[in-house]
Amino acid sequence: xxxxxxxxxxxxxRESEELREDVQAKNESAEKLKADLDDLLDEIDExxxxxxxxxxxxxxxxxxx
Amino acid sequence: MAIAKVCGIETEYGISVLGSPxxxxxxxxxxxxxxxxxxxxxxxxxxxxxxxxxxxxxxFSFEAPVNAEMETHLVNTVLTNGARLYxxxxxxxxxxxxxxxxxxxxxxxxxxEEVLKRAMKASRRFMPPGQEIVVYKNNSDRKxxxxxxxxxxxxxRAVPFAKIVKQLTPFFxxxxxxxxxxKVGTEFLxxxxxxxxxxxxxxxxxEEEVGLETTLKRPIINTRDEPHADATRFRRLHVILGxxxxxxxxxxxxxxxxxxxxxxxxxGVLDDGEIQILSPVQALKKVSCDPTLKxxxxxxxxxxxxxxxxxxxYLDMAKKYYERDGIPTVGTSxxxxxxxxxxxxxxxxxxxxxxxxxxxxxxxAKLNLVQGYKERHSLSWDDPKLAAIDLQYHDIRPEKSxxxxxxxxxxxxxxxxxxxxxxxxxxxxxxxxxxxxEKFGESxxxxxxxxxxFDTGKxxxxxxxxxDPLKGTFSHxxxxxxxxxxxxxxxxxxxx
Numbered sequence: 001x002x003x004x005x006x007x008x009x010x011x012x013x014r015e016s017e018e019l020r021e022d023v024q025a026k027n028e029s030a031e032k033l034k035a036d037l038d039d040l041l042d043e044i045d046e047x048x049x050x051x052x053x054x055x056x057x058x059x060x061x062x063x064x065x
Numbered sequence: 066m067a068i069a070k071v072c073g074i075e076t077e078y079g080i081s082v083l084g085s086p087x088x089x090x091x092x093x094x095x096x097x098x099x100x101x102x103x104x105x106x107x108x109x110x111x112x113x114x115x116x117x118x119x120x121x122x123x124x125f126s127f128e129a130p131v132n133a134e135m136e137t138h139l140v141n142t143v144l145t146n147g148a149r150l151y152x153x154x155x156x157x158x159x160x161x162x163x164x165x166x167x168x169x170x171x172x173x174x175x176x177x178e179e180v181l182k183r184a185m186k187a188s189r190r191f192m193p194p195g196q197e198i199v200v201y202k203n204n205s206d207r208k209x210x211x212x213x214x215x216x217x218x219x220x221x222r223a224v225p226f227a228k229i230v231k232q233l234t235p236f237f238x239x240x241x242x243x244x245x246x247x248k249v250g251t252e253f254l255x256x257x258x259x260x261x262x263x264x265x266x267x268x269x270x271x272e273e274e275v276g277l278e279t280t281l282k283r284p285i286i287n288t289r290d291e292p293h294a295d296a297t298r299f300r301r302l303h304v305i306l307g308x309x310x311x312x313x314x315x316x317x318x319x320x321x322x323x324x325x326x327x328x329x330x331x332x333g334v335l336d337d338g339e340i341q342i343l344s345p346v347q348a349l350k351k352v353s354c355d356p357t358l359k360x361x362x363x364x365x366x367x368x369x370x371x372x373x374x375x376x377x378x379y380l381d382m383a384k385k386y387y388e389r390d391g392i393p394t395v396g397t398s399x400x401x402x403x404x405x406x407x408x409x410x411x412x413x414x415x416x417x418x419x420x421x422x423x424x425x426x427x428x429x430a431k432l433n434l435v436q437g438y439k440e441r442h443s444l445s446w447d448d449p450k451l452a453a454i455d456l457q458y459h460d461i462r463p464e465k466s467x468x469x470x471x472x473x474x475x476x477x478x479x480x481x482x483x484x485x486x487x488x489x490x491x492x493x494x495x496x497x498x499x500x501x502x503e504k505f506g507e508s509x510x511x512x513x514x515x516x517x518x519f520d521t522g523k524x525x526x527x528x529x530x531x532x533d534p535l536k537g538t539f540s541h542x543x544x545x546x547x548x549x550x551x552x553x554x555x556x557x558x559x560x561x
Contacts, residue, residue, distance in 0.1 A: 037433070040434065040470060040472075041437050041441050043470050044434065047464070047465055048450065048453055048457060049457060052449040052453035053449040055456070056449050056456065059081055059201075059206050060081075060210065061081075061090070061155070061212055062090070062155055062210050063090070063091075063154035063155035063156070063212075064156055064213060065215070065279040
């Protein structure tokens with residue numbers, strides 16, 4: 001009985017540890033994703049046409065199919 | 066019965082000049098293409114001063130104009146990879162050679178981007194200081210003007226066109242969930258407003274279900290009947306609905322799934338259990354305007370289905386068809402298994418959360434950029450910066466392209482793309498066209514999709530017809546081309 005409880009406890013402990021690791025991994029990957037997006041947005045700021053309004057206004061394409 | 070899905074993509078590129086926004090698009094398209102031809106072929110002496118350099122100066126033109134539309138083609142070149150590069154209306158256009166499979170058509174579409182990149186570079190020395198030609202691979206100027214990215218698929222002439230229309234329309238209305246190129250806002254005048262982002266560049270511009278038009282009242286299914294091959298055996302399905310994709314996954318999925326569905330139609334696989342959409346044109350726009358993919362569309366038998374559900378039903382039938390038939394019309398058994406599994410994987414991920422595919426599909430990649438930027442700078446959806454990101458996603462200059470920065474996964478080897486800029490596909494008649502141009506270019510008076518016209522100097526012009534896209538391949542003609550020392554020898558060998 002005691003042994004079973006011990007087993008159960010170990011299992012529960014293991015599960016919660018796994019869960020903690022899982023959550024941690026998820027947080028890390030979410031943080032990494034956010035950092036990746038931040039880098040990407042920094043890069044857009046660098047290369048985006050300076051005068052967006054004028055760029056968009058001047059882009060006219062007639063005579064297409 | 067299903068026949069080989071020989072296919073290809075023709076893309077009208079957007080074009081503008083930095084430092085001269087009012088430049089005439091027809092002249093700058095001509096400069097761009099002539100610059101490429103002069104650079105690549107090492108031909109000098111081309112008159113870049115004139116705005117209409119003329120059709121046949123170097124003997125690389127297509128045959129005489131056959132209709133009003135052809136007359137506006139000012140510059141017209143055939144490349145050694147079998148493609149056609151020309152000015153169509155007011156755009157530079159690259160039509161890929163005939164390809165044997167969706168994967169190969171993807172390769173030659175990417176090679177086309179490379180051609181245009183090289184053309185942009187080559188054009189710099191022909192432009193005044195401070196001016197630069199810039200090319201965009203997209204379909205709209207965000208002011209109501211659209212330009213196409215057309216696919217072509219070879220089909221069996223025996224299949225009634227009405228059946229193609231009926232069985233293909235629901236697929237076409239919904240395939241944008243993986244091959245839309247994304248758009249901020251709307252250009253559809255009848256829009257009720259409140260459209261922040263769309264899956265498709267082109268959905269705004271479609272007004273009919275079926276028709277011949279390509280420049281106004283555009284139809285979901287285009288009826289242009291110009292097979293460029295034996296018209297008693299073949300049909301060329303000319304698809305005008307699609308967006309120009311930067312993502313290799315989007316282009317490949319578009320070509321592969323469409324080729325499979327067309328084979329299914331030819332083999333009668335879709336004859337039972339058809340889905341019919343009640344109002345296809347409205348449904349096309351409705352699906353485009355919903356990046357959550359939750360919106361439903363009504364079918365004629367009273368069901369409400371999402372675009373994903375309709376795609377699943379086509380995929381389920383395709384999988385069964387593959388188990389029975391292997392679908393050799395689209396590729397080897399392994400290739401088809403791979404493309405079906407990619408189609409399935411894409412639908413699964415779209416169902417779970419489309420953002421998972423932000424490095425695979427164009428519209429998702431663009432939405433990720435636009436949404437992130439909007440949040441970072443607290444912008445509203447109508448901020449010109451978001452419109453600028455939308456346009457610049459499609460700028461093909463590596464130093465400016467936002468698609469390139471989105472980290473899109475690839476399917477192709479860049480070495481293969483480099484090769485495809487010059488080398489034709491081995492498995493179609495494009496091989497004969499490309500290799501003859503490479504070796505006997507001086508003796509070719511004109512080229513067309515279905516013929517080459519030789520001028521050997523003495524005799525009258527001699528026309529070599531190529532009415533079957535699957536003849537004139539490497540295995541048919543390479544030996545002869547290699548062993549012929551002149552065009553005359555080649556023609557004798559062909560018995561032409």
